[in-house]
Each structure stands twice: as structure tokens, then as C-alpha cells.
Amino acid sequence: MTTDGLPDLRREPHPNPIPAAERERLIADPGFGSLFTDHMFTMSYHADRGWHDARVRPFAPITLSPSAAVLHYAQEIFEGLKAYRYPDGGIGLFRPEANARRMNLSAERMAMPHLPEQWFLDSIAELLAVDGDWVPGQEEASLYLRPFMFASEQFLGVRPAKEYQYLVIASPAGAYFKNGPQPLTLWVSEEYNRAGPGGTGAAKCGGNYAASLLPQSEAIEHGCDQVVFLDAVNYEYVDELGGMNLFFVYENERVVYTPKLGTILPGITRDAIFTLASESGWEVRETDYALTRWRDDAESGALTEAFACGTAAVITPIGTVKSRKGEFTVAGGEAGKFTMQLRQAILDIQHGRAEDTHGWTTRIA
Known part of the structure; x- marks a missing residue:
């Protein structure tokens, strides 16, 4: 997958990534949704500039104004998909194009900007390029991927925002049912x-x-x-x-x-x-x-x-x-x-x- 189209793409490696031995210990029994990889993908949008400043950067808290539109009017959407470890050690995704299409349908309903489907796919590929070692290999385990977008403009008026943030974070996930699916x-x-x-x-x-x-x-x-x-x-x-x-x-x-x-x-x-x-x-x-x-x-x-x-x-x-x-x-x-x-x-x-x-x-x- 090529990622050359992402606007202003920069890669900022984590200065202190979790050591390999500790990472392997963590992903051996990761649970669900509480453990996160070293990096995240971020990209910004402004109505006058479009999408810009694509980054792969260390996973860290984000800064928001108390007046950010998402906190008051709930302009927020997300997706959920997984990366899987193949028997030969490779990594694959399941129907990511469908997630990209659905995210834009959600964006349309919530009066949010369209995200080019290829950039959705590229953002995931970029994150996995640096954090692919976090994909577990045990039975039914995976790396859960959470792309999401929210309104970040500072204002208190009831209208669609003009500024947004798009992020992708990743969380190792163990088998949903450790003893097989129970009714x-x-x-x-x-x-x-x-x-x-x-x-x-x-x-x-x-x-x-x-x-x-x-x-x-x-x-x-x-x-x-x-x-x-x-x-x-x-x-x-x-x-x-x-x-x-x-x-x-x-x-x-x-x-x-x-x-x-x-x-x-x-x-x-x-x-x-x-x-x-x-x-x-x-x-x-x-x-x-x-x-x-x-x-x-x-x-x-x-x-x-x-x-x-x-x-x-x-x-x-x-x-x-x-x-x-x-x-x-x-x-x-x-x-x-x-x-x-x-x-x-x-x-x-x-x-x-x-x-x-x-x-x-x-x-x-």
C-alpha cells in the first residue's frame, strides 16, 4: 500500500518505545481496550485548507480547548477494525475499504468533512508500519484499530464546525472469548x-x-x-x-x-x-x-x-x-x-x- 498521498506527512518516532521483551509480555494477555501501542496517527482539517499535517507520532494525550465543539455538540464519529497476524508472520486487514466507506457515511450524517478513502487506508498502513510488532499472534488475538474524527474548533455556536482532528490509535486485543463463545x-x-x-x-x-x-x-x-x-x-x-x-x-x-x-x-x-x-x-x-x-x-x-x-x-x-x-x-x-x-x-x-x-x-x- 502506498501512502505518498497523505498531506504533509511526517513521521516522529517515539523517543522511548516500550522494549521488545516488555511488549511481548504485554500482548501475550492484552485484554481489550486498555493497552495501546507506542504511536498514533493524526491529521488536521480546516474548512479553508482541507486536510493537512498528517503525522505518525508518539501516543500521548491531546490538547483541547474547553470550548471545543465536540465537547458541547458531540460532532464525533469513529470506526473499528482489526489487524491480524497471518501464519507466515505477515499482517493483514479484513475489508478496510468497507470501514472507509462507512466512515464517510457517518461523516455525512454528522455534517463532518469527507475523508478520502485512500487516506483512511494509508493512515492505518502508516501506523502499522511502525507498530506492526504489536499485532499478537495467538489464537483469535488481533490489534484493534480505532480511527476517529471529532470537531476541534473553539466556539459555542450551534453549527457544523470548521476544524476537525482525525486520529488512529491501536490496542492489542486477546480472544474475545477465552473458552470459546458462550451463548x-x-x-x-x-x-x-x-x-x-x-x-x-x-x-x-x-x-x-x-x-x-x-x-x-x-x-x-x-x-x-x-x-x-x-x-x-x-x-x-x-x-x-x-x-x-x-x-x-x-x-x-x-x-x-x-x-x-x-x-x-x-x-x-x-x-x-x-x-x-x-x-x-x-x-x-x-x-x-x-x-x-x-x-x-x-x-x-x-x-x-x-x-x-x-x-x-x-x-x-x-x-x-x-x-x-x-x-x-x-x-x-x-x-x-x-x-x-x-x-x-x-x-x-x-x-x-x-x-x-x-x-x-x-x-x-
Whole structure:
């Protein structure tokens, strides 16, 4: 990947990077989201200059004015993707072009500047060029990449900002499930919703996740792993989880249902599932899927599996669904065969263990 197009690109090596032996110790069991690599990528935007001052620099705190627009009007978007260690020691990405496209869709909805897709890819390549040794090699481990953009202009007027910062940081991540994926227990939120028609549900902005935190806390209080949201109009149709898309498997019909787009995030993993399921002889249907149907079909056995998907957990089976009106279980609370086959297929492509016949992987090193 060439990175010659990044404006005013400069590389500022860390004066005291973490020693190799300490780095290897840290990435052997990194957890998720609390350990960061030596460097970060930064780039600035001004309405009069466009994008400028691309830098790879030491990971460090950033300075913001107390009047920065992001702190008052929440103009902020982000992406999430991973770098994987291949069996031959190389490093690769999974569908980064899709993340680049989605980031611009989020930017458009949040009245933020367009970021050239190639520069999105180049910014990641530049960071990995100096911090590639931070990519773990153990089973299902990866280097989580977080590109994000926020309004940095100093003002208190309600309008789109004229100045922005774009950054990429990286965090080593261990296997999401150390003992294999365990079926989730979900809590149905019947008081709160994540997003409504015409809102920001399809944008990957921080406000959507902030809105999910209170109902997610409610889910935990009821002994559940995740919250599931219903549509904001009738509280009838399933929307998505706090951070994952949903699928419903009907083995006898060879059909998989999933909530249609509009108020939910168009997941990168979600889209890959469409392709892999279709290649396996399954039909995937995007539709309004009612909570009552989920319960009735789970109880009758017509619904044979249900699962959630996202970048962090890849694919996760769903076992039990709880609400104030009671609870029900899908497939005896066990992980389904089709769910686990899909999960393994995606993991094998991501980690370079299977042939990529779709052009989804991008080799960095």
C-alpha cells in the first residue's frame, strides 16, 4: 500500500518505545481496550485548507480547548477494525475499504468533512508500519484499530464546525472469548430506544453508544450480557443490540432473517455474513422481525438458532432472552451449528488460514 498521498506527512518516532521483551509480555494477555501501542496517527482539517499535517507520532494525550465543539455538540464519529497476524508472520486487514466507506457515511450524517478513502487506508498502513510488532499472534488475538474524527474548533455556536482532528490509535486485543463463545443472555429494553427514523442510528457516532449505556446497565442488573433494542415507533420490531447486529436462523426453511437497515448500523461483519450464508445455500432476508415472532418461533422450535455479530466478538450465539414480561430460550440455550460454522469461516479468512475468494483481505506486511 502506498501512502505518498497523505498531506504533509511526517513521521516522529517515539523517543522511548516500550522494549521488545516488555511488549511481548504485554500482548501475550492484552485484554481489550486498555493497552495501546507506542504511536498514533493524526491529521488536521480546516474548512479553508482541507486536510493537512498528517503525522505518525508518539501516543500521548491531546490538547483541547474547553470550548471545543465536540465537547458541547458531540460532532464525533469513529470506526473499528482489526489487524491480524497471518501464519507466515505477515499482517493483514479484513475489508478496510468497507470501514472507509462507512466512515464517510457517518461523516455525512454528522455534517463532518469527507475523508478520502485512500487516506483512511494509508493512515492505518502508516501506523502499522511502525507498530506492526504489536499485532499478537495467538489464537483469535488481533490489534484493534480505532480511527476517529471529532470537531476541534473553539466556539459555542450551534453549527457544523470548521476544524476537525482525525486520529488512529491501536490496542492489542486477546480472544474475545477465552473458552470459546458462550451463548448470550439478552435483556429487551421496553423503555429506551437506540435510534429512530431519521436519526443517527446508521452512523457510527459516540452518541448512539452513550444512549445505550443506561439500558445496558439495566441489562446487567437483570443478569444479562447485552441489551436488545426495539424500534422507536411501536416498540414491536427488533432493532439491534447495544453494539451488534442480529440474525435469526430457520434451518428447515434454509432462511436467515435480519433486521433491515435504516435505524441500525450497517455492520461490516453483517455484510460478510450475507455473502457466506448465500454461498452455503441459505437465503438471507432483511425484514421487520417482531419480538413476538422471536419468542413464538423459539418456543415452537421453528427458530433453530439466533446470533449477534460485530467486529469485536465476530459472531456470538444467543441463548436466552429476558424482559419484564418473562423470558424464552433459543435452541435450548446452546450454540447452533450454522452459527459456529459461519464464525469459523470468517475467523479463518481474517487470520489468513483460509483462501480469500472475495478480495476481503488486505495484506500490510
